[in-house]
Amino acid sequence: MAVSDILARADEDQQRVDRARQLLQAPDPAERLGRALDAITRPVDAKLNTTAGGALRTLPVMRLESLSRHWEFDDRRFADWEAQARHALAPYGDAALQLAQRRAAWSATRAAGLLDGLPPALSFRVDAMLGQIDTTEAALGVALARQLDLTQRASELKARIHAGSNDVAAAIEDLDRRLLQTDVPPLWQGLGPSAGTQAAWKEVERGLQVERQFAVDYHAADTGNQQALRVVQLLMLPLVLWLAVRSKRTAVDAAPPERMARALRRPLSAWLLLSMLAVLVLEPDAPLLVQEVALVLALVPVLRLLPAGTLRALGAWPIGAIALYALDRTGVAAVADPALYRLFLLVLNAMALGLTVWLLRRPVSQAPALPAPDGMLQRAARPAGWTALTLLVVAAACNVAGNVSLAEMLTSGVIDSGYMALLLYAAVTACMGIVRALLGQPELANRRLVRQHEPVLLTIFTRLLLLGAALGWLLYTMDRFRVLRPLHSVGAKVLDLGIEVGQVSVHLGSVLVFAVSIWLAYWAARAVRRVLRDELPGNAGLPRGAGNSIASLSYYGVLLLGALVALSAAGFQVGQLALVFGALGVGIGFGLQNVVNNFVSGLVLMFERPIQPGDMVEVGTTAGTVREIGLRATTIHTYDGADVVVPNGLLLSGNLTNWTMFDRSRRFEVAVSAAYSSDPAQVLALLEATARATPGIAAQPAPFAQLTGYGDSALNFVLRAWTADAGTWGTLRSDLYARTLAAMQAAGIPIPFNQLDVHLRGAPEPPETSARGRTAT
Secondary structure, eight states, rough: OGGGGHHHHHHHHHHHHHHHHHHHOOEEEEHHHHEEEHHHHHHHHHHHHHHHTTTGGGGGHHHHHHHHHHHHHHHHHHHHHHHHHHHHHHHHHHHHHHHHHHHHHHHHHHHHTTTTOOHHHHHHHHHHHHHHHHHEEEEEEHHHHHHHHHHHHHHHHHHHHHHHHHHHHHHHHHHHHHHGGSSSOOGGGGGOOOHHHHHHHHHHHHHHHHHHHHHHHHHHHOHHHHHHHHHHHHHHHHHHHHHHHHTTOOOGSSSHHHHHHHHSHHHHHHHHHHHHHHHHHHHSSSSSHHHHHHHTTTTTHHHHHHHHHHHHHHHHHHHHHHHHHHHHHHHGGGGTTTHHHHHHHHHHHHHHHHHHHHHTTGGGGGGGOOOTTHHHHHHHHHHHHHHHHHHHHHHHHHHHHHHHHHHHHHHHHHHHHHHHHHHHHHHHHHHHHHHHHTHHHHHHHHHHHHHHHHHHHHHHHHHHHHHHHOOOOHHHHHTTTOHHHHHHHHHHHTTTOOEETTTTTEEHHHHHHHHHHHHHHHHHHHHHHHHHEEEEEGGGOOOTTTHHHHHHHHHHHHHHHHHHHHHHTTTTTTTTGHHHHHHHHHHHHTHHHHHHHHHHHHHHHHHOOOOOTTEEETTTTTEEEEEEEEEEEEEEEEEEOOEEEEHHHHHHHHOEETTTTTOOOEEEEEEEEOTTTTTTHHHHHHHOOOHHHHTTTTHHHHEEEEEEEESSSSEEEEEEEEEEEEEGHHHHHHHHHHHHHHHHHHTTTTOOOEEEEOOOOOOOOOOHHHHHHHHOO
């Protein structure tokens, strides 16, 4: 340290000491972080105690799946705690490090003898500052010791979380491997080992306590998905009630179909059903207890919202499926006792088999024919019933043979998938009823987009709903039949395949994510452009052509944003794309000048708006109507029916004639000739009167005729007239030609033919005369 810098460095170090003291005077974050860490530790220890001693191998698959979610939740909570700890504890470590470095610098300066011979005041200042550094370092050391102890506890907790998660994953894999193996002796040898009623109830209570604590901790986390769920539920209730009240005032002919209107007649059931379905969609990682409660609460709304046509088509199938699902959920009380649970599965399987056989005995010929889509459900019910019957028979045989795991999976899978299909079908029907009622409200029904495209919008929305419901049902069914986890593991390995070159890595999953993101961005951009093009042109507050410019710029803006999101989702970084951007710059400099010129010209066209779709223009030898203005080129539909793609650069660099830029008025001419014997004044008056009497000719500016010159055989006149619609000027001119000819003929004004005087000099002798002369000779 230089002598000249000693005073300045002393002031800087004094500021560091003051900041460290302020940090020490603030509440110690270790206490707050310690309490948060204890809140994570308690459920972790409870789960470890519940599953100790190989108890995981005896738990059913639903408990294991719930424990897996619980461990994942604990892992996320711990990751959040780690982020908070790094943010809160980092200043202490940084302050201690800075003070240690400054103390070492001062010690080196003193050892070099640079502090000898300083003035007494300056020497006292340096000594006092060094003493404060030592005192502050000691205090920081105490705080850091507490923090190190806290981080040590956190490290141990993280290890326990990972160990518990790995144990549960191993137990699920082991259970999947044992699906084709017998768990207990065959049924003719007894039900198998029993844990006793009291022990079973204690096990159930411990499991419910863990699940209840998981639910409490999950909702206390207040994640973004939970906030979104509350917003959806709170907004959906007044919307459904408002539509239900408004729909009562709607005319009968404008009311939605009966299968759609049931959601409006029973708004509370519709709200409860959609709210419970939103729990499954927005909280896929929620505790199984929460999701099961949501499914149970939806039992009654599903029955109330199923259309009458569906009940006629399926008969007693929906009621039976819902009753079996409710009975299946009562089996949680017997799950802790293997023998009792096996007996419960047998009874449940027998009831499902009996109900399925009874429903399948109904002859197809006795079923009334129903229109679509209820007829499709009616035709699909019997194949689904035979499939369920086959699976239930296999499940019963497995239970009798001693493979209770496979029997449980097949029985619960059939019942749960059937109930989920009914729930999703009722939810789709309710959503369609709500959307139909919403589009039927005057506030939306009078919008141009809704008026013109309501059937298309409903069709698209219905297909999206059906696609989402089908995918949701498929995922749920695969999970219940225990094939989703293995497929997910295999799919993750396949999607992870790829190549890595330096810092650039390309994987199959990244490419797939990029392609799907681009596809979604493309359709989103098209939808935004369609909505804006339908709504903005009718806005009187916007200048001419502004609506089309906004729609086009929004289209490209959404595409650009979607491309950036796709690149980010695929794992690309800006640094990895530097080479691509550099090559693009070189390409622009050498070979893409015209392309860039056209893009810039497109932006100029969109901002200055000299043309817009529908304008009648002339560009060079091309004349027609503007169909679309793109960022690179503009499409013109010619009068001959061809579509000509004109680069935007040509529109700005050449002469552009727009016949409809400010209005659609256009003037045209009709040339007329009259004999020299005609009265010019009579002809002029006749032409103007004929134009005024022609439908489609504008009164202002008024038509006028002029004598333009003397022809070789006639007087030349021209009639000029205006039309308010430039698109009909050709037809109108043809009509005016015909009317003018008829008027001149009626007035006796002749239109002379062209006269040509031919003077022959030295005409050759006709061939016939020459031939007769040779014959006479």
